[in-house]
Amino acid sequence: MGTSRAACAGRYFGPVEEIDRRIVRLLAADGRMSFTDLAKQTGLSVSAVHQRVRRLEKRGVIRGYAALVDYDAVGLPLTAFVSIKPIDPSAPDDAPERLAHLEGIEACYSVAGEESYILKVRVGSPVELEELLQQIRASAGVSTRTTVVLSIPYEHRPPAIDLSPD
């Protein structure tokens, strides 16, 4: 190997080094933390932190920022997981692109197992879920299996980014 990468006793910590991981961890837990606070927490100057955050954004390590919302309060009280399977398994599998235009689909995961993708959807009511399922089937040529979410004990807990040595 020509390059020396971050590794430690068999555990690979990814291409982001210690201080950067601290920054990412802090911002994942509080996306609006100021550069001033970030500097205090990391022991760096404000400018140094600023520079690192911009670099992390540019490299795509930080992909963006989001407010975490109460979906009940904004009229989207119904969450569901929709597993999909192509009706014609020999057809090209471009379901994610075919579904990207549909509002209400929050995420699309390609998975191992019986089905090919799991979608996470948020809608306003059972009728809206029904309509969305019809659109999913029609748009992607798939069958669907839906698991309705009854309640959400917790969600979006900040990631357990490891801070061990490089």
Next chain:
Amino acid sequence: MGTSRAACAGRYFGPVEEIDRRIVRLLAADGRMSFTDLAKQTGLSVSAVHQRVRRLEKRGVIRGYAALVDYDAVGLPLTAFVSIKPIDPSAPDDAPERLAHLEGIEACYSVAGEESYILKVRVGSPVELEELLQQIRASAGVSTRTTVVLSIPYEHRPPAIDLSPD
């Protein structure tokens, strides 16, 4: 009814009115948007926006802010969905609390269907997934069924908050 709530042709838009929904939508898409920009996008004064955002935070409509991170880059390249089912169905169901201390569990959904909860987990490697699954089974007295995520076409798309009339 004594109170008049937001309703429109059979569609209930939640307890958050038009302009507030605009604000929430904008912040969900860009959690670091400045109050100045927010004011421009909504046609309000900066102070008015400021006041509304604080109120939305206090009411819990905005629950927090988070940086969206590239999990591969920070050493958590393995995502999975873990469906759990109590081994003893007559025992009290407090799985969410019993699992809350475990790092690596990002979300916990109570669901309708064969299993009782779906967990979303992020770990660094297959071995770490194995260890986490053992901890889940031991901590909550459940059996697990795991669906490994192979790739993530998209995730955390901003919610389709409706902006129709109240």
Next chain:
DNA sequence: GTTGAAAAAGCGAATCT
């Protein structure tokens, strides 16, 4: 990475509609 200064944004109180 650091310091330091200018520009921008955040924030609270008083005022007005």
Next chain:
DNA sequence: AGATTCGCTTTTTCAAC
């Protein structure tokens, strides 16, 4: 009640070191 204007403070941002 809710929006606006006014100042002051903090943060952001961009120089040069």
